[in-house]
Each structure stands twice: as C-alpha cells, then as structure tokens.
Amino acid sequence: MYKIVISFFLFISPVLLKANDGYKLWLQYLPFENIAVADYYRDYLENITLLGNSPTHEVIRKELGISITGFFEGRTTPNISSDNTNSGLIWIAKAEDLPESFRNLLGERLNEINDEGYLIKYIQGKILVTSNSDFGLLYGTFALLKNIQTRGKLEGLDILENPKIKLRLLNHWDNLNRTVERGYAGFSIWNWHRLPHHIDQQYIDYARANASIGINGASVTNVNANALVLTPEYLEKAAALADAFRPYGIKIYLTARFNAPMMLDNLPTADPLDPRVQAWWKKKAEEIYSYIPDFGGFLVKADSEGQPGPHNYSRTQADGANTLADAVKPYGGIVMWRAFVYNEKTPTDRIKQAYDEFKPLDGKFRDNVIVQVKNGPLDFQPRELFHPLFGAMPNTPLMMEFQVTKEYLGQESHWVNLASMWEEILQSDTYAKGKGSTVSKVLDGSLHQYNLTGMAGVSNIGTDRNWTGHHTGQADWYAFGKLAWNPESNVGEITEDWLKMTFSNDPDFVNSAKNISLKSYETLVNYMTPLGLHHIMARSHHWGPGPWVTGGGRDDWTATYYHRADKNAIGFDRTENGSNALGQYAPEWKKVWGDPETTPLEFLLWFHRVSWNQKLSTGNTLWDEMAMRYQQGVEGARWMANEWAKLEGKIDQERYSHISSFLNIQVKEAEWWRDSCLLYFGQFSGRPLPKGVEKPKHDLEYYLNFKRNFVPGI
C-alpha cells in the first residue's frame, strides 16, 4: 500500500510522458498539477446541482463528467445531482428552473442575459450558472470550466456574457469526395458514405469544441458547390449531422449551387426571376426543411471563379440572393451571399470589383439576406487592408469572412497567430460615421443597426489526428470562436487561455509560448510579403513564393499584375493617378494613404509605385528596407524555433516535438521566401543586398524550377 500512495503523488510526470496527439484540443481538462490545486476545486466539483431536462442538459452532464474525470485523473466519481433541494456548491440551471430564492438574489441581473447569454455569479458560497436558454446554459458551463482550466479563482466570480454577433459560423470548403479545398490538415471529417447510419464520435467532439467557444452554425460543404448535396441522398445525411449537432446549439447550413435547378431537374434556366426557378427553390426549401426542421439556410458563391450566378442572366446579386431568400423565409432560414465576386473580363483593378458591384445594391436585399465579405478586398493575403464594403452598406447587413485555414500563410506548417491579423482588421476604422466606426462595430450591428449580424471562419479542420495539422492551428479555430462571440476580445488573453487549456498552466511555458505566438504574425508578413506586397505566391496551390508568376490567361491570378516590378520601381498605384481603389475608402483615409510619405510602410506597395532607391521613413532605401524585412522575417522564424526549443520538458513530448518539427519547416520556408523573392526582385532593382542580409543559398534558376507535386488543398 505504501508504494501505491507514494507513486500517486508523482502523477505529473506520466502526463508529460503520455502520448498526446492533440485530439482533445483545448478541452484537455489536464490533471490538477498538485494536491493543493486539486483540493481547492474538489469541494465545488464534487457538489454540483444541474437542474432541467433536455438533450442539451444531457450534454452538460456529460461534459462535467469528462472534465472532472480529467481534472482528477479518474480518481473521483462525478456526482451530479438533479435535486433542487440539494446543497450543491455549483448550481447550473436556466433562470426559470432556479429555486425562487436564487432568482431573488440575482434580481435585475437576470434581465441583462439575452437569448444565448449566461451569468456566472458567486453568491453566498455557491456558484450559480444561469441563462434563459439551454444553449446559454451550455455556454455558461463551458465558461466555468474554462475558468477552472485556467486556474481562476471561484470566489467572487461575476461574469455576464452575451454574444455580440448572432451568426457565428464555420465554413467548411469540404467536397463530397472528402477532399478539402484549401484544406491542409488531411481530408474532410465528414464521412458522407457512412452517413446517415454512422454518427462518429468525432462529429460529437467537433460539436463540443465549437459549442465551447460559442460557434452556433456550420456550413458543411464547399462554396464551389456540388448540387448533389441538395438531393434526398445527401439531405438525409446532412439531417443526421444536424441531429447530432442540435443539442450543442449548432445549426447546419448548406452551400447552394446557383444552377442547381438546371443540374438536378433539367430546368432550361437558373434565371432568378424566372417563375419556374423561383418555384423550384421554394419546393427545394420545403424538401430540405422536411429533413432538417431547423435548417439554417444557404451559403452562396455566385459569379466568381467559374461558379454560375445571376450574371449569366444579366441579373443582380440581389436578384439572385432574394430568390433563394424568399424560398427559405417561411421556415426562418437565411441566405449568406458572398461578396467575393470578380471577373477577369472586367477591366477594373480586381480589388475594386466587389465594392463596385455591391455598393449600388445597398438596401435591395431581403431582410433574411446577409452579405458575407472577406476581411480584405483581394483574397486572404498575409496582410490586407480591411474591405471597403465595411462601412459602405448601411442598409444591408454584412458579415465577416475570415480564413482560419492558411491558404496564403504557409498552409499548415507555419505558426502564425491569425488572431493578431483579425484584431488588426476588426479594429480598423472605417470612419463611416466618423472616428471610431470600426469594422468591429459594423459587424456587431451597432453602427448601422443591422437586424442580422455574423462572422464566418473558413475552417482549417481535417482528418489529421490533431484536427488542424499544426497544433497551433487549434489556436486559430479557438480564437475565431472567441472573436465571433465578441470582436472586442483581447487577443493576448485569448492566446493565453488557449495555451493554458491546451498545454499547461506552467507560467514559464505560458509566457514564452504566448510571446512566440504574438510575434508570429509580423514575422510571417516580413518573410512573405513585407511593405504591402501581395499575391506573390506560387500558382494554383499557393504554397511558397511565386513573384515570377505571370501569363496563363488570367492576369488577375498572376503576381506580376500586382507587384508590377521593373527597373525603376515596384508597387501598384491605387491612388487617383492609378486604379483609385483608394477612392472606395473614407476621406480620412484618402489623406493618409494618398501620399507615400504618410502611408504606413505595411501598405506602401499596396497603394503606391515606389522607386527602388526612394528613401523611406526608416532612413533606408526601398530596396534595402525590403531586403532587411525579409531578413528580419527569417530571423524571427529562427527566434521562434529557438524559443520553442527552450520549452522541451514543460509539456508532453509528443506535441512538443511535433511543433518543433513544423518550426524547422517554417524556418526553411522563410529562407525560401526571402531568397527567392530577393533574387527575383533584385533582377529589377539591380542593387546589392544590404549588410546583414544573408546571401541566397541557390541561384534564381533553382527557385524558378522548384516544383512540387501533389501539394494539398486544391
């Protein structure tokens, strides 16, 4: 007996040794690190009262069981009472289910909780978690668990949270054959072949993870859509997913191929104003709702990159959206209509086209349509300005589309904290109603009183054992949920919470890893696209550098279209003298960005054509500054790898090594970017590399000929 008790006290080291493939995400519920910590939480966790009965209550009960088993390593049996005379120390119940004495104690605060919100309040030695809805209660439970996971104090807790945005969705660009467009973490987790008969545990864990960060919807199929998903064969399968997700508060959305009436039922047209087409969508909606009574609605990519759309019939985007919106309206469904519309035949600067097309349609959409706008006007580049539509559509609700998957950011093997980028966008000021009219306020509806609000994240999830390829891709998923719930959330706090829940509460680890994470975004921009460069990646798969990409039929898909480098200068003039994309922004910005002297260096070449030997505010010429930033990026990546190496032994070896291995790839690829871009642009600048910038490892020829087969994600 002596031996057993002793070894029990050594229980930290096995945790570090244990295999951990990261599948549990931020819901690791890691064991309490010592007896004191365990004892602090024990009394509370062993005395829980959960009132009410619904499938969501069952989910709450299970989650408490999983977490308590984790915290105490199975050494205590979760005992959750459903008796409202119980002397529980944690009470979890909707307001209407609480004993009146508690309701009276909470008083007015109860009225501040909205549909999906919750209140956690420490009162008279007990912790109350309450809400107006089942889902609010689930969110509250996860919030309490997060508090424990991050080792927060329980006494004095007083948290009232309401989501600031209504539609908080993941967009999966998953094809029915399970490939994932721009997916770098393996293949689609949706096994359509086994559906509807087999509901995999992974679907449940997916729903748990999403619910834990407040995500309440999932569009499960690619925006480059296959109409088959609207047939009974697939509706039955989608319904099975919807059933599995329902208790977690997650609605299913499907992508609608605009010409589905033609593809599925041989209609002669998909013209949105043709009564046969309108009738077809109405019937289709009726059919869908017979399978999925709470179907969320459609997500549509039209008139873009080969997808059919209203243009084919000389109709507007509003005509298209409204026809689908009318069909789902009777059932409470919505349409998310993407603003990512552009065409190589339009002679205008590509980044201007969405604004030109949608701005005149402001106010012409049905009230159950929301226009989904990418964060920037080009396409998920490492750094872009905010999209000029934000602030420009006061009468049409706009929702944000962020890309959680890293199409242009090194794909899955680079550590880059996307929340840093998203924060930059969300805090950008549109000046739509004067100073302080941030993108964040457009999105939460407060600026224009939108009736619908939303944020979508293009998912980075796949069949990889850790879901996201890079373990830190989980942080992006997590942060997306948190920012969708509240776009004003602090990114530092999000990062810190995620690290604690996912890896360890060891402050040395948390501080160092947080530091790496928060520096990762700027580092990546430096080694990929410093000074406002954009769209200089390899063709088609978008992995690695390709500043030399030119020709091939679509100028707007080449690098030279965007950087326009020649012997004298580099950059795209988007001022009044050029494409005047600048004209789509507020006057306040025109002043700043209209002049290269006042344009922040991060956006210099986005707006201006600048000569190679132009002196910049840093005192360096443009060429020297560019070279030095590429070098800084490489050094930043090396620094990340070195800092991480110091953390060995502080977390489990399996995830430590995995991240190390990916950081080594990141350093190599940062060098690849630097060397190939500087060799390529150096041809034009004709200038030597400044001091401190390493000589490229190979000649330009080598990089031009570097070709890899079967790059994933296409």
Add this chain to the structure above:
Amino acid sequence: MYKIVISFFLFISPVLLKANDGYKLWLQYLPFENIAVADYYRDYLENITLLGNSPTHEVIRKELGISITGFFEGRTTPNISSDNTNSGLIWIAKAEDLPESFRNLLGERLNEINDEGYLIKYIQGKILVTSNSDFGLLYGTFALLKNIQTRGKLEGLDILENPKIKLRLLNHWDNLNRTVERGYAGFSIWNWHRLPHHIDQQYIDYARANASIGINGASVTNVNANALVLTPEYLEKAAALADAFRPYGIKIYLTARFNAPMMLDNLPTADPLDPRVQAWWKKKAEEIYSYIPDFGGFLVKADSEGQPGPHNYSRTQADGANTLADAVKPYGGIVMWRAFVYNEKTPTDRIKQAYDEFKPLDGKFRDNVIVQVKNGPLDFQPRELFHPLFGAMPNTPLMMEFQVTKEYLGQESHWVNLASMWEEILQSDTYAKGKGSTVSKVLDGSLHQYNLTGMAGVSNIGTDRNWTGHHTGQADWYAFGKLAWNPESNVGEITEDWLKMTFSNDPDFVNSAKNISLKSYETLVNYMTPLGLHHIMARSHHWGPGPWVTGGGRDDWTATYYHRADKNAIGFDRTENGSNALGQYAPEWKKVWGDPETTPLEFLLWFHRVSWNQKLSTGNTLWDEMAMRYQQGVEGARWMANEWAKLEGKIDQERYSHISSFLNIQVKEAEWWRDSCLLYFGQFSGRPLPKGVEKPKHDLEYYLNFKRNFVPGI
C-alpha cells in the same frame, strides 16, 4: 488522504468511461484489472535489465516504458537497468550480450534461434528474453508483453519462435495524392507533402504495431503505380520513412511502373531486353540505394488492368521481372512480381489466365524474384478456391497476396474475420507432392525448398482515427501479421489474443466476442455469395450487390459473365465440358470437383452449371437452398448485432457504440444483398421464396436504380 486511496481502488470504471478511439490498436496496455493482478506482475516489471545499445534497443526501452505506464496507469515509474550485474527479474539481451552464466544455462536452445527468432525462457526465478539479432529481441519483447497483456503466467515460460516466412509485408495501395485504391478507412497515412521534414508520430506507431506482429516490410505505394515515386523528390521522402522504420525492422519497398524509363526520362521504349532500358533500371537502382541503403526492392503490377508491361514488347513476365531483378541484385534487393495478369482479349476463362501464363515460366526467373499470387484465381472474392499456381511452380518461389482491406466483403463497415478465410486457403491441399501439400507448405518453402518465402497483405489502414474504419479491421491486420509469421497459427487463439489486448480480459466479453468473430466469415459468405457465386457486386466501386451488372466493354468485369443465370440454370461450367479451369488443379481434386454430386456446396456454382430445381445434398432444390442461405446470412448478421448488444458496459462505451453502429449497417446491407439477389435471380428461377425467407422490402426496380455517389476506395 482516505478519499484518494479509496478512489484508487475504483479505477476500473474510469477506464470504461474514458474516450478510446482505438488508435492504440492491440497495444492498449490496459490497466491491470485489480490489485492482485497488478501485484503479480509488479515485481517483474519493476526489475528489468536490458542489455545492449542500438536504435532497436532504444525502441525496446521505450516500449517497456509505454507498456508499464499503461499497465499501472502511470503509478509506477519504469526503471530499466542496463547494468549486467543487476538483479533484474526480466532480462532482455541478445545471446552475445548475455552474461556467460545465462548462456550456459540456455545451452543448446540458443542454437535453435534463427536470425529473426527469439527465446523466452523462465529460469531460476528470472525471465530471459534473448535472440541473435536486434529485431529478434524486439519480437521477443513484444511476445513477452503479449503474454502479460493476455494475463499469461510468467513462471515456466518457454517459448522459442522463429518466423516461418521471410518476407512479411504490408502492401499499401496508396496514391501520391493520398487517396487509397480500395481503401475504406479514410486516406493515406503517408503525408508525402510534409515528408521528408516531418516524421509524424503515426509513422512510429505504425512501425511499432507492425513490429509487434512480426511484419518486416512495407510497400508504401499503389501497384497501379505513379513513376514519380522513383524521382529524387519522392526518394528523399521515402528515405525519411525508411529511416523512421529501420529500428523497427521494417524495410521500405516501392512499386515500379514498368514504363518508368519512358515516363521519367523519355526513353523510346520500356522493352526489358533493350540495353538502354536495362541500363536505366541499373542506374535507377543505384540512385535509389544512395537514398535508402537497405531498400527492400520493387513490387510490380504489369500487363494487368491497364498497367504497362512486357506484353507491350512481346516479352515474357520473366523477361520483365529479370531486368528489374538484375538492377537491384548488387544491393541485395528483390523483385515481387505479381501474377495477377489477365486480359479481356484473351478468350480464355479469366481465372485460368495467370496459370496459363506463369506455369510455363517456372524456373525462368532470377533468384531474387518472387512471384506474388493472390489467394484465389479471380480477385479477392468472399470465397474462392486457392490459386492453382500454388503447388504448380516448384522452381519459382511464390508468395501469397491476401487482401486485408475488404474490397468485396462489405468494405469497412462489415465485421468479417478474414483470418477464417485465410486459414481455409492456407490449409487447402494442393496435392503437389501428394496428400498434405498444403498452400501453407508451399509458402513456407518446405514443399519446394524455395530460397525466398513471403506473404503480403493489402493494407486496410487509413487516416481514420482507429486506423481501419471498423475496429475489427484491426483484427485482420493483427491476424495477417501472425499468419505471415507462422501460417499454421491457430485462428481461434489469434482472435482471442487480439480481443484481450485490444478490449478487455473479461472472459465473458472475450468468449462472446470471439464467438461472434469466428462465425462472421460464413455469415458474410451466406448473405453475399452463397454456393460458390462470385463477382456479383456493383460495378467499379464493388460496394453492394450487382448481379445484374452486364455489358460495358469488358465481359470479365461483369456479373453475368460469372453467374450465367437463365431460366434453366445458374453457374459457370469449369469442368472439362466447360472452361476446364478445373484442369489446373491436381487429379485428386478433379475427381471431387468434376462432379456436382461430390463438389462441396460452397463451390458448386464456381464449377458447375446447375438447374434451379436440382436437388442438393441438403434435400433442397438449388433455388430453395440459395434463398435459405441468403436468409441465414441475414439472420447471422442480426445474431451478431444482438450478441454484441449484450456486451455493453463490458468495454469502453466509445468503441462499443462504434461497433454497434457498424453492425446495424451490416444488418441493413445483408438484407440489401439478400433482397436484391433473390429478386434478380428469382426472375430466372421463376420459383417462389421458400418458407422462412423474408419477402424483399422493395421491388427489383428499386435495387436496380439504387445508386450512391462518391463511394470511397476507387
């Protein structure tokens, strides 16, 4: 303290509650079920001496750590001494590293151990695990751990094992884009894009699992080969895999596309007798070995289903194989040349063609060629006779190709214990040298004194979290390894060991689950292809029934070519009066199978055309017997599901539910097979269903029109 100690004693229930996705396969190292069991093994496991230093010793050390952590749930720290004066109770060391006193005690027995074999011997209160090689020691360690996992006694252990077969390989039909031909467990686990820089933990766990069952080679790419895998880009990646696998005794093999000299280097021909082609292969081999010094060799599919081969140049299969064999010979490499050669233009019965082509070439292959023959002459049907080449090639080594993935057996969602089928094949008598000339003896080389021996299994592994889709697919992987090590292994024991190591030692569970497993094969044959029916599945994806498949350009890929049903009769006459495929077997078999009266009912329609109202030995007409067998199959599947349902609570809920869910699919699909086949064949027989056979749920039209998109595995 009281509370902690108490709850420690309850440690079984958390194991049942814990999430278990099956990733750990049969290397679960489940916690000891009670203190008595733990105490019995504790003294041994806490006193281990491991002598010697090599990467494989490091692997052994880690495996001991993992297993001990598992057995004791991290409550004891593995302490493994490398000091040969230690008083360890378990000694693990190669014979040459053992102290002389131990060597003297073992005496003559040491000489009985071959290169890869091992001896486990209890002697003077200690357990000795010894071998002549590092890999033998690894196999011995896994054998000892298996003994503990299955709760065997340690005192008195005396196990001497040498593998009976030299080449024990998995064949992965994995494409470079990560799709898997005939793969039903997701996608390829080989992430070529991340190689060579990232070695995933899954590769290591793959190697551990294989080593634990004696597999010593892996051909990692599809036999429908892409020549790119022979380029430096991919050789560098394959080399990284080889490096990862090496300490586990697993060699890498690659599939060679026969016209690679043309595809990669624009040679005008791939004629195996052309000196330029021969020089090309020699240079290619030199290149490959510069990347992978212990490269195993090539696996080749030629002149089959669209693959190029020696036929294109009017050369023989021996000509083709020998050219490649000469290239790898200087490095110790081999060529595995597949006998699966057939052609729709050859007018002969498809199942005769491989024998006709290869038999005359007996003795014409180089000594580093081994011909790889599928278990049966058609193509991995639910039930086939053994291939007539076995026993017919005394001067050319033959190796077995079994299909671990279940292309024709319901794919991943049916529980069918493939070892039952394999045992039937291995124990079949070829009569090549009189009675007792079993396929097993052909394979182990004892019948014809082959210098090379081998067994290959077409892998069922994919990205699914449990590796194999169905949890019981792991049993097929496990059993394949065990039978490759020793084709005389007892299938009942294999099944029982696997159940214990994978799920639980609870005898109620083990007995019931074993019973289900051992009945599963006959059940499946009954609901799919009773009475010798074959190749009656759906076109192309081979999922589900398709007895109506006809036309389409290749008769030998249709169902009607094989069953030939009409109003009078059904079956393929392969006697002397028909195709005389029978003539390829020994005279002893011609007597038995030449007469429908003496042909076992399992092979009746394989050899004979039989009229619908022919009375069989069972007393039933052919039609009634067929219908009743389909019904029996369905009832068998239902019985399996019911028996399994009784086991809830005896193992972890996650895997219990997963298997339940798949069993429900199996029952549905068994009904689908029965209903559609009986409706289809009933058209010809014109007879009513006999009593006890349920009426089909739908009409034939329904089944004919049943179509599913994106069936996996193509």
